Amino acid sequence: MKTIGVYSIKGGVGKTSSTVNLAYLAAAAGKRTLVWDLDPQGAASFYFRVKPKVKGGGRGLLRGRRRPDDAIKGTDFELLDLLPADFSYRNMDILLEAAKKRPTGQLKRLLKPLSTEYDLVLFDCPPSISLMSENIFRAADALLVPLIPSTLSARTLHQLLEFLRSEDGFGALKVLPFFSMVDTDRAMHSETIDRLSTEHPEILSARIPLAQDVERMGLHRMPLPAYAPANPASGAYRALWDEVANALRA
Amino acid sequence: MNLIAMDYLLPAYADSEQDMDAALMTIRAELRCEPEPAVAFRRRFLDSFEWSLYRADIVLEEITSNGGRELLWQDLTDDGTVLARQTLDTDPGLIADMAPGPVRERLAPLLGVRRLLPMVVLSGSRRTLRVLNDDDKTVARILLEQAHVESADDAPQVALPMRLRLAAVRGYAHETERAAHRLKTSLSLEPARVPLYLEALAAAGRRPGSYSSKLDYRLDPHQPAEAAARTILLGLLDTLQANIDGTRQNLDPEFLHDLRVATRRTRSALSQIKGVLPQAIVDDFKARFAWLQQATGPVRDLDVYLLDFPRLKAQLPPALRDDLDPLRDWLAAHYEAEQEALAEVLDGERFKTLLRDWRAFLEAPDRNGAKDAQSPIKAVANKRIRRMFKRVLEEGRAITDASPPEELHELRKSGKKLRYLMEFFQSLYPPEDIKGLIKQSKVLLDNLGGFQDLAVQAEHLQETAAAMQREDAAPLHTLLAMGALISHILDNQQRARGEFARIFAGFDSAQNAGVFERLFADEKPAVAAPVEAGAEAGA
Ligand SMILES: Nc1ncnc2c1ncn2[C@@H]1O[C@H](COP(=O)(O)OP(=O)(O)O)[C@@H](O)[C@H]1O
Ligand SMILES: [Mg+2]
Numbered sequence: 001m002k003t004i005g006v007y008s009i010k011g012g013v014g015k016t017s018s019t020v021n022l023a024y025l026a027a028a029a030g031k032r033t034l035v036w037d038l039d040p041q042g043a044a045s046f047y048f049r050v051k052p053k054v055k056g057g058g059r060g061l062l063r064g065r066r067r068p069d070d071a072i073k074g075t076d077f078e079l080l081d082l083l084p085a086d087f088s089y090r091n092m093d094i095l096l097e098a099a100k101k102r103p104t105g106q107l108k109r110l111l112k113p114l115s116t117e118y119d120l121v122l123f124d125c126p127p128s129i130s131l132m133s134e135n136i137f138r139a140a141d142a143l144l145v146p147l148i149p150s151t152l153s154a155r156t157l158h159q160l161l162e163f164l165r166s167e168d169g170f171g172a173l174k175v176l177p178f179f180s181m182v183d184t185d186r187a188m189h190s191e192t193i194d195r196l197s198t199e200h201p202e203i204l205s206a207r208i209p210l211a212q213d214v215e216r217m218g219l220h221r222m223p224l225p226a227y228a229p230a231n232p233a234s235g236a237y238r239a240l241w242d243e244v245a246n247a248l249r250a
Numbered sequence: 251m252n253l254i255a256m257d258y259l260l261p262a263y264a265d266s267e268q269d270m271d272a273a274l275m276t277i278r279a280e281l282r283c284e285p286e287p288a289v290a291f292r293r294r295f296l297d298s299f300e301w302s303l304y305r306a307d308i309v310l311e312e313i314t315s316n317g318g319r320e321l322l323w324q325d326l327t328d329d330g331t332v333l334a335r336q337t338l339d340t341d342p343g344l345i346a347d348m349a350p351g352p353v354r355e356r357l358a359p360l361l362g363v364r365r366l367l368p369m370v371v372l373s374g375s376r377r378t379l380r381v382l383n384d385d386d387k388t389v390a391r392i393l394l395e396q397a398h399v400e401s402a403d404d405a406p407q408v409a410l411p412m413r414l415r416l417a418a419v420r421g422y423a424h425e426t427e428r429a430a431h432r433l434k435t436s437l438s439l440e441p442a443r444v445p446l447y448l449e450a451l452a453a454a455g456r457r458p459g460s461y462s463s464k465l466d467y468r469l470d471p472h473q474p475a476e477a478a479a480r481t482i483l484l485g486l487l488d489t490l491q492a493n494i495d496g497t498r499q500n501l502d503p504e505f506l507h508d509l510r511v512a513t514r515r516t517r518s519a520l521s522q523i524k525g526v527l528p529q530a531i532v533d534d535f536k537a538r539f540a541w542l543q544q545a546t547g548p549v550r551d552l553d554v555y556l557l558d559f560p561r562l563k564a565q566l567p568p569a570l571r572d573d574l575d576p577l578r579d580w581l582a583a584h585y586e587a588e589q590e591a592l593a594e595v596l597d598g599e600r601f602k603t604l605l606r607d608w609r610a611f612l613e614a615p616d617r618n619g620a621k622d623a624q625s626p627i628k629a630v631a632n633k634r635i636r637r638m639f640k641r642v643l644e645e646g647r648a649i650t651d652a653s654p655p656e657e658l659h660e661l662r663k664s665g666k667k668l669r670y671l672m673e674f675f676q677s678l679y680p681p682e683d684i685k686g687l688i689k690q691s692k693v694l695l696d697n698l699g700g701f702q703d704l705a706v707q708a709e710h711l712q713e714t715a716a717a718m719q720r721e722d723a724a725p726l727h728t729l730l731a732m733g734a735l736i737s738h739i740l741d742n743q744q745r746a747r748g749e750f751a752r753i754f755a756g757f758d759s760a761q762n763a764g765v766f767e768r769l770f771a772d773e774k775p776a777v778a779a780p781v782e783a784g785a786e787a788g789a
Contacts, residue, residue, distance in 0.1 A: 030337060049387035073421035076380070076388040081420060221386075 001115040002248045004122050005140040009156050011127035014146040014180035016043040017214055017224075018240070019124040022144075024223035025241040027080035031119040034072070035082045038092075038136070039126040042085035048075045049221050050084050057088030058095050061110060068110050077226065081118075093131045107135035129163065137170055142248060146180035147203070149192035157200070176247055178204040178240060204247075206239035256430060257446070258414045258439035269412065270377060270394055273437060277379060277392060280436045281429055284386075286378040291315035293372045293397070295447050296342060298364035299496060299505065304458045306360055309447045310353070312342060315376075321353045326445060342366045344502065363557060365502040370447075370454045371400040372410070381429050389425035391417040392433070399454045408453045413446065414439060461492055463508045465515070465673045471628035475526045476619040478627035479519065482674050484612045486516045491605065497546075498593050503553040506592075510550055513543050518670045522634060525622035531611060538604050545595045548588045551710070555581050565738050566731060573731035577714070580723050631675040632770045638668040639766050646694075646754045655705060658750065662698035665691060679769050687765060690757055697746060697753045704743035708736050 006019045019035060027033040037044040042052025050073045060066035072081050088095075096103045111121065123136055137143065145160065147153040157177055164170040177200065183189050197203055208214070211233040213224060220227050225234040260273060274285065294312040297303045303310050309324040321342060323334040336351035343365050348354045374397030381390040393415040398407040416433065418426040433439055444452075451458055467485060469478050490512035496505030517539045520532050559578050563571050595601055622630055645661045669691045676684045715732050718724035724732075 030335065049385040051385075071421075074388075074419035 001118050002120050002142075003111065003140045004120070004142050004144055004244070004248075005125055005136040006122060006144045006146070007125045007133065007136060007160075008127060008145055008147075009129050009159060010153075013127075013148050013153075014208060014214075015127070016047070016124050017217060018144065018146055018180065018208070018237070019122050020044055020047045020217070021223050021225060021234075021237040022241050022244065023080055023120075023122050024077060024225055025238060026120050026122075026245075027077055028225075029241075029245075031079065032117065033080050033120045033122070034114065034118045035080070035122050035124060036068075037082065037085035037124050038089060038132065039085055039124055040087050040089040040092075041126075042087075044124040045082060045084040047217060047221055047223070048073075048082050050075070050082050052085040052087065054084055054086040054088075057086045058092050059088065062095050062099060062106055068114065076222065089126070096131045096135065103131060104134045104138055107132075108139040111139055129159075134167075137164065137173055140173060142174040142176055142244070144244060145175060145177040146208075147177050147196070148181050149179050149189040149196070151192065154192070154196055154199075157196075174247060175202065176204055176244060177202065178243075179207040181210045182207045183210040204240065204243045206236055206243050208236045208240065209233055256416045257442035258416070258434075258437075259442050260412045260414055260437060260439060270375075270396060273394055273412070273414070274377060274379070276436055277433065280432050281379075281381050281392075282383075283379040283381045283392065286380065289315045289376045289378070291372075291374060291376055291397075292400075294368045295370050295372075295450065296366040297369050298361055299367060299501075300364070300461055300463065301369075301459045302360050302362075302364065303357075308356075308360070309445070310357065310366070311447070312338065323353045323356055326447065362504075363502055364504050367501070369458070370450045370456060372397040372446075372450055373400055374398060374410075381425065383422075383425065389419050389422040390429050391419070392429070393417065397450075399450055401454070410446075410449060410453060413442060463489060463511060465676070467674065467677055469627055469675065469677050471678050472626045474624045475523070475627045475630040476623040479523045479526050480612050482519055482523075483516060484609075486512045486519065487605070487609060487612065490516070494596055498596050500589055503550075503557060506546060506550055506553065510543065510546050513539055513546070515670055515674075517543065518667055519674060522638070522667050522671055523630065523674075524634065525620045526630060527619055527623075529620060535604075535608060535611075538608075542595075542601065542604065546592060549585070549592045552581055552585050552588060555710075556585070562735060566734055570727075570731045570734055573725075573727040574735070576723065576725060576728045577718070577732060580714070580718050580721075627675070628678050629772060631671070631678055632772055635668065635671050635675070636766070636770045638664060638671055639770070642668050643758055646758060649750070649754070651751070655702075658698055658747075659702055662695065662702055665695050665698060669695060683765055683769055687762070687769070690762060694753055694757045697750055701743055701746040701750070704739050704746065708739045708743070711736050711739070 004022075006015045006022075008015055016039070023033050023035045035044055035048070037052070040052075045052040054061065054066070054071045056066040061068060061071075068083055072083050074080075075082050096106055099106050102109075107123075114121065123140065125136055126132065143160075145157065147157060161175065164173065164175065179193055182193070193207070209232060211231070213228055213231050214233050217224055224231060225237060228234055260269075277283065278285070292314045294314075296310045296312060304326070307326045309322075309326045311322045311324065313320050313322060319338040321336045321338055322332050323336075325331045325333060334352040334356055336349075336353035339349075340347065342348060344363070345354065345358050345361055348357075374395060377394045379392040379394075380388040381392065383389050394412065395415070396409070396412045398409040401407055414433070414437070416426065416430055442449075448458065465485070467482055469481065490509055493505045493509040493512070496502070497509050500506075517536060520527070520536050520539070556578070559574075559581075563574050566574065642661065642664045645657070645664055649657050649661065669688060672684060672688050672691065676688070711732055715724065715729055719729065
């Protein structure tokens with residue numbers, strides 16, 4: 001089983017849209033896939049038409065009173081399941097803090113029993129840098145980081161890389177940044193992409209364009225490639241998935 | 251994943267297109283659901299000739315629909331839970347030709363070198379309905395399938411009863427139960443008692459698990475020996491014939507192997523079940539089966555070589571390994587001609603006459619046999635096994651570290667005869683005891699076989715090297731690598747030889763002797779042993 005955290009310190013950069021679309025493409029390619037919606041706002045759960053509710057909440061999971069297994073819901077798509085969000089996740093840091101040993105290893109522990117059941121797990125992460133994010137970094141094989149091509153996004157990428165360097169144990173974690181919501185009509189975007197790509201050769205080459213059809217996912221309540229497979233943005237997500245799948249194999 | 255699926259039959263509906271539509275209408279009136287476009291499918295259920303997957307409760311199915319092709323690995327006992335799937339772009343056959351993937355991974359250890367064959371093929375159409383909740387979320391799936399068994403040529407197609415499968419979506423068990431309840435009442439469903447695969451096999455007239463190369467005769471201890479001997483030999487003939495077609499087409503190497511084992515066992519039964527069949531018959535068929543054994547030998551030798559090649563290669567130091575490749579090419583190049591010659595033998599008059607004559611003899615009503623023809627089979631079996639056990643002990647005890655290889659070879663032949671006798675007659679003895687003895691003899695035979703096969707292999711390699719050189723097919727490096735291999739093989743052979751004394755001592759134990767005494771003693775102690783020993787001395 002491979003695990004990917006779709007992560008950014010910032011909100012509104014395309015994490016949830018990417019998680020949902022990549023998960024769909026992975027399952028369509030034959031991988032048994034699980035999306036774990038960790039954001040208390042439950043946007044990923046919403047896209048899959050699943051109620052953002054886990055019996056017993058985050059506390060039940062962490063205390064072992066509920067198994068993640070029992071909360072999993074099948075989506076409308078073959079091989080693709082979802083572990084829904086729960087509003088109680090907003091207090092996750094407090095709950096994690098209370099874990100007696102290894103408050104940063106809890107997510108990894110919860111994931112273990114699922115490892116034979118799925119080939120791929122994607123975390124849809126809440127925007128923050130917190131105890132929860134550290135749990136994600138410890139549990140994931142790779143971090144997929146959407147970047148809106150602006151000066152600020154460069155800063156947040158540096159912050160993240162800096163944090164990972166300063167802590168022990170993240171050496172094996174692959175960081176895979178990619179450009180999200182790219183508007184090629186804006187000179188600023190193109191310039192930033194050029195500059196950042198030279199500075200950071202690890203940035204993936206697939207770019208997700210800014211597109212109304214992506215926004216409409218909220219109306220369709222399903223992954224973009226499921227209702228608009230021929231849309232250029234769907235093509236961009238496919239290119240992104242190919243690159244990510246390659247990086248995971250390496 | 252791990253979806254629960256329930257299969258039902260629709261007895262109230264036959265199997266026409268209209269019936270499918272009528273069922274769909276009823277369902278839609280009953281449940282909030284969304285139909286998906288109709289799909290035509292073809293399902294091929296695959297297994298090896300000896301039903302290796304079926305025996306492991308696995309169903310392997312190749313399903314073609316919507317232009318895609320997929321292999322599904324399912325649990326036969328568990329309502330067809332899909333445990334693994336893999337897309338395909340070539341016909342599934344041998345493991346070696348299959349792309350890596352989750353199905354191949356599971357299949358490899360069960361299939362070995364055997365080829366996947368279609369056991370039954372269905373084609374038909376499917377309609378899927380998604381059951382929706384208030385969010386338009388799919389909470390269950392209803393699959394309506396009608397299928398018929400594809401049959402060869404112009405035989406009439408057998409239609410299967412229409413099936414409804416209700417597949418749960420994970421986490422929505424409650425909704426599925428509700429849907430099941432409503433469907434059951436509105437469509438008068440009956441739970442399908444038999445998995446689709448088994449139903450299809452039955453409709454096609456195939457009995458799963460019907461072939462096995464294992465010896466498994468139920469003999470009656472009081473049965474006249476001749477009748478029992480015919481039962482055994484007929485079983486062997488059936489096995490032999492079952493493998494002819496696969497051997498001729500060279501579907502996989504096991505067909506020829508099983509054919510040869512059946513031949514060898516036939517010869518052994520002919521010579522070992524003494525005094526039962528008319529001597530003239532025994533002599534005639536022994537000679538004719540010996541011919542068959544010899545005629546099928548060359549391809550089997552090449553099979554063994556080629557199957558073993560990766561292992562042989564790995565025995566060499568890495569630097570020499572590639573030097574061995576011309577050997578494999580040479581073997582492969584000769585394979586086709588040998589296989590053709592074999593196919594000619596199998597199509598030839600001599601072979602056909604042999605089978606015909608042999609079956610005619612075995613199926614003919616009892617005639618005057620030899621002196622023991624009417625004795626109870628148990629008495630004959632006891633005597634033969636006792637005798638052969640004694641011979642194995644005598645020959646084995648005479649072997650010292652200085653004995654020449656021929657003596658071990660002789661012992662191996664006797665050991666094999668003993669083992670075959672015990673296998674032919676195993677149903678006459680307490681299963682635990684006889685299985686234990688068979689296993690014991692196998693340990694001894696493995697050691698002797700290892701010793702002798704290695705000798706043959708070394709000799710064969712030497713001959714091959716000479717032949718390759720004659721044909722100018724052997725670069726110097728290859729000859730050197732083959733030399734290194736021969737020396738390695740001879741080392742291993744020495745090791746097997748070194749272990750013989752210990753392994754034979756294990757067989758020649760007081761405990762074993764006790765079991766033999768107990769199992770194979772005659773019920774009437776009046777039959778004096780010394781007389782038999784005298785009569786048998788020259789055999
Ligand atoms: N490529 C895109 N083009 C246009 N709108 C997008 C694109 N990606 C995401 N959006 C929209 O931007 C908003 C935030 O995206 P989302 O994927 O939820 O980001 P995050 O999870 O990082 O908060 C959503 O309304 C979404 O529909
Ligand atoms: Mg989000």
